[in-house]
Structure formats: structure tokens, C-alpha cells
Amino acid sequence: MDHLNKNDVAIWLKEGRTSRGYTQQELSDLTGISIRSVQRIENGEVIPREHTLRLLTEQLGLKELRLPEQTSIEQPVTTAAAILSPTPHKINKPRKIILSIGAGLFLILGTSAFIAQSPRFPETAFEAFTLWSVITMVYTIFLYWLWK
Numbered sequence: 001m002d003h004l005n006k007n008d009v010a011i012w013l014k015e016g017r018t019s020r021g022y023t024q025q026e027l028s029d030l031t032g033i034s035i036r037s038v039q040r041i042e043n044g045e046v047i048p049r050e051h052t053l054r055l056l057t058e059q060l061g062l063k064e065l066r067l068p069e070q071t072s073i074e075q076p077v078t079t080a081a082a083i084l085s086p087t088p089h090k091i092n093k094p095r096k097i098i099l100s101i102g103a104g105l106f107l108i109l110g111t112s113a114f115i116a117q118s119p120r121f122p123e124t125a126f127e128a129f130t131l132w133s134v135i136t137m138v139y140t141i142f143l144y145w146l147w148k
Contacts (some may be wrong), residue, residue: 006045006046006047009041009044009047009048009053010041010042010043010064013038013042013056015039016056016057016060017042017060019060020060020061021058024038024039024042027056027059027060030059031055031056031059032055033052033055033056037052044121050100070123086088091146093114096146096147099146100143100146100147103139103142103143104139107138107139108135111131111132111135115128115131
């Protein structure tokens with residue numbers, strides 16, 4: 001669903017509450033949400049935050065509640081799942097590039113600082129190559145996670 005409006009949420013909450021036989025005050029007491037907030041949601045004055053929706057859904061024992069059929073086929077039917085599903089936060093390409101370069105520079109400078117301050121490390125070329133191999137592996141895993 002692309003757009004969630006206050007009236008959809010109001011209908012969703014009222015239907016869910018009345019189907020369980022709760023008054024607004026009882027729902028308020030059970031969830032810890034103020035009576036005024038429950039009233040404002042049911043009156044279509046506000047769209048509640050995700051945390052509030054989760055509390056209401058858990059208390060009403062709903063995983064998914066369809067709203068009454070709408071008059072037009074073009075209008076989508078709102079479900080609690082659509083209301084509660086978090087929008088995945090995607091990092092855009094320019095930010096990925098900046099993070100990739102920044103993380104690489106951080107690893108290079110941090111490792112170089114560690115080597116510069118240590119009088120006995122690395123003692124052999126093998127230790128130096130092992131250290132840079134581990135740093136490269138960590139950076140590769142980070143890039144894989146960032147760009148997947």
C-alpha cells in the first residue's frame with residue numbers, strides 16, 4: 001500500500017477494538033496508551049507511531065485485520081500488516097561510495113598508526129602480510145554487507 005490515511009487507521013482500530021469487546025478506556029488501560037490518544041486515533045485525527053500500532057495490534061490479538069471493502073476497486077484494502085511493516089532503510093549509491101572510501105581510509109590509517117607506534121610489530125614480512133590480509137578481509141566483508 002502506497003498511502004496510509006488517518007481514516008483507514010481509525011476504522012482499523014475501531015473495528016479491532018469493538019470486535020474484542022473493549023471500550024476505549026479498557027483498551028487504554030490494557031495498552032498503557034492514554035485514553036485521549038485512543039480517541040484521537042479512532043476519530044481520524046492522527047496516525048499513531050509504529051510503537052503505538054504494535055501495542056494496539058498485540059493487545060487486540062491481531063496479526064492482520066482487513067478494513068471493510070471499499071467502494072472502488074482501484075482503492076487498496078488496508079491491512080494491519082501494511083500499517084506495521086517497517087519500510088526498509090536503503091542507503092543510496094552516493095552514501096555507499098562515501099562509506100566505502102571512508103571505511104577503507106579509516107582501516108588503512110588505523111592500521112598504519114598501530115604499526116607506527118609498535119616498535120616490535122611486525123617483526124617479519126609474514127606478520128605484516130597477515131595483518132594486511134586480515135584488514136582486507138574485514139573490509140571486504142563490510143563492502144559485501146554495504147553493497148548487497
